[in-house]
Amino acid sequence: MTSSIFDIFNYFILILLCVVTLYPFLYTMSASISDPLLVMQNRIVLFPKGINFDAYQLVFQKMDIGRGFYNSVVYTVVGTAINILFTSITAYALSRKEFALRIFITKFIVFTMFFSGGLIPTFLVVRYLGMYNSMWALVVPVAIATWNLLILKSFFSQIPESLIESARIDGSHDLYILFKIIFPLSLPALATIGLFYAVGHWNNFFSALIFITDNKLYPLQLMIRNISILENIVDVVTIDNSILFKNIKYAVIFISSLPMICLYPFIQRYFVKGVTIGSLKE
Numbered sequence: 001m002t003s004s005i006f007d008i009f010n011y012f013i014l015i016l017l018c019v020v021t022l023y024p025f026l027y028t029m030s031a032s033i034s035d036p037l038l039v040m041q042n043r044i045v046l047f048p049k050g051i052n053f054d055a056y057q058l059v060f061q062k063m064d065i066g067r068g069f070y071n072s073v074v075y076t077v078v079g080t081a082i083n084i085l086f087t088s089i090t091a092y093a094l095s096r097k098e099f100a101l102r103i104f105i106t107k108f109i110v111f112t113m114f115f116s117g118g119l120i121p122t123f124l125v126v127r128y129l130g131m132y133n134s135m136w137a138l139v140v141p142v143a144i145a146t147w148n149l150l151i152l153k154s155f156f157s158q159i160p161e162s163l164i165e166s167a168r169i170d171g172s173h174d175l176y177i178l179f180k181i182i183f184p185l186s187l188p189a190l191a192t193i194g195l196f197y198a199v200g201h202w203n204n205f206f207s208a209l210i211f212i213t214d215n216k217l218y219p220l221q222l223m224i225r226n227i228s229i230l231e232n233i234v235d236v237v238t239i240d241n242s243i244l245f246k247n248i249k250y251a252v253i254f255i256s257s258l259p260m261i262c263l264y265p266f267i268q269r270y271f272v273k274g275v276t277i278g279s280l281k282e
Helices: 002-032 036-040 054-062 065-095 102-114 119-128 146-157 161-169 174-185 187-203 206-211 220-228 242-277
Strands: none
Touching (some): 054 242, 065 174, 065 242, 146 187, 187 242, 206 220
């Protein structure tokens, strides 16, 4: 009896979490294709009413969404690749017990989680290094996230030392060990932090707002921000169809949400696989 009550309670909580998670996405999709007047009157609850696709036509015809989408994809792919490369190399070095300074450097890196140089010093560094108003201003300053580094370092530390010792006996160097032995065993961890990094790059608009001035380099999220504060809406619609503003906003938000939603199912299997690989012990 107690077990049945517990199961019912668990199902109720899980269903509630699913509803809370899915509702914003479903509402955004419904509002983007509903009658603009009904949207402005807040009469859309879950399902679309008075279906029309005028907002999507305006988005793709009169807004440079395609370029923003392309920029976001490039920033996300390049940025995530840089993140994984530098985070993996650093985590591998800090996970090696023979590295004498690993404890000191780890504490120094953890210090940056609580204290940073601030926005103005970061801006000056980016500008003096010649990265201002370029893609590199969005990916290089965030090449390593401390939290993800600690996660990967902990995962690398669990890999049996005998595997690395065997590789060294065979004459392998550190880069070979990292890319041929550590990487294949760490795919779940790499997929996890890779997803964290990718979502961070995809949703990032503040860095572009600070470091990018060329409209052609704007990521999609910055365009959404501009729409939200009515900066670009005059160029998008006329007074006669300005009622479409909310639909346009929801349409762009829906379009920007799709890539991460489509990406997650392909990475999810690595999370399950990580349960067995993470339990590997000597």
